[in-house]
Amino acid sequence: MFLESIIYLFIFLLGLCIGSFLNVVIYRTEEEKSFIKGRSFCPNCKHNLNWKDLFPVFSYLLLGGECRYCKAKISWQYPAVEISTAIIFLLISLQATSYKLQAILNLVFWFYIASVLIVIFVYDLKHYLIPDNVLFPAIVIAFIYKVFVNLSFSNWNLIENWKLGIGNSFSILNLLLAVIIASGFFFLIWFLSSGKWMGFGDVKLAILLGLMLGLPNILTALFLAFFFGAIIGIILMIFQGRNVKSEIPFGPFLVVGFFVVLFWGNSLVTWYIKLIQF
Numbered sequence: 001m002f003l004e005s006i007i008y009l010f011i012f013l014l015g016l017c018i019g020s021f022l023n024v025v026i027y028r029t030e031e032e033k034s035f036i037k038g039r040s041f042c043p044n045c046k047h048n049l050n051w052k053d054l055f056p057v058f059s060y061l062l063l064g065g066e067c068r069y070c071k072a073k074i075s076w077q078y079p080a081v082e083i084s085t086a087i088i089f090l091l092i093s094l095q096a097t098s099y100k101l102q103a104i105l106n107l108v109f110w111f112y113i114a115s116v117l118i119v120i121f122v123y124d125l126k127h128y129l130i131p132d133n134v135l136f137p138a139i140v141i142a143f144i145y146k147v148f149v150n151l152s153f154s155n156w157n158l159i160e161n162w163k164l165g166i167g168n169s170f171s172i173l174n175l176l177l178a179v180i181i182a183s184g185f186f187f188l189i190w191f192l193s194s195g196k197w198m199g200f201g202d203v204k205l206a207i208l209l210g211l212m213l214g215l216p217n218i219l220t221a222l223f224l225a226f227f228f229g230a231i232i233g234i235i236l237m238i239f240q241g242r243n244v245k246s247e248i249p250f251g252p253f254l255v256v257g258f259f260v261v262l263f264w265g266n267s268l269v270t271w272y273i274k275l276i277q278f
């Protein structure tokens, strides 16, 4: 119990730090700079940040949400991404059934995919664009990983065992079908509406989500994405007077649908089946 608490605390802190790095990835993608090189600096006054400014969330709170040097307001995006990443990492690690080498490798893989999706969530929300430089490597890595899991022998097949059963090892055929159905669906919408209802970024994002969830989970994720999208769309129409034509990026809803299915998919399906039986 004590050891588990230490592990979860460590994963939470790791999530905060990775979240801080994801903010850098988002910023440098916006500026079209390499996110490997260079020190962190204030986006407003370009002053290099002190080590004291680099603690996720804590530095933000201590500085009262302002830059130490120029007093410019720091966007709440920074602590929000850090805390969200930490919570998602924690939820992912709660799914792991063991701490054997395979399970740890699996954990690292899912942390990576989650990080990519968090960046896409923020970037699409802010710029109505899904950055290829983040998405494409993830599609390639996810494909290689899934093929590896499928081809490997005996206990490596346990690599994807999760408490809730979502993300269990699917056959490559299942995953490819999920990819074709999900991205084919968005491609049709994109094609038929000449890109008005759905961007091409969603077609590409659906490839990654299909690969990660397989069938039938990807369908639940798509359903949830449209469900959340409709709710937010109606709220925006009522409170901000936006009309139906106003653009709302769809990527963030797909990402939320993905995480809900990943963490609560089985409970959702059980609940739904009970609902329609009565």
Ligand SMILES: [Zn+2]
Binding pocket: 042, 043, 044, 045, 046, 047, 067, 068, 069, 070, 071, 072
């Ligand atoms: Zn500054």
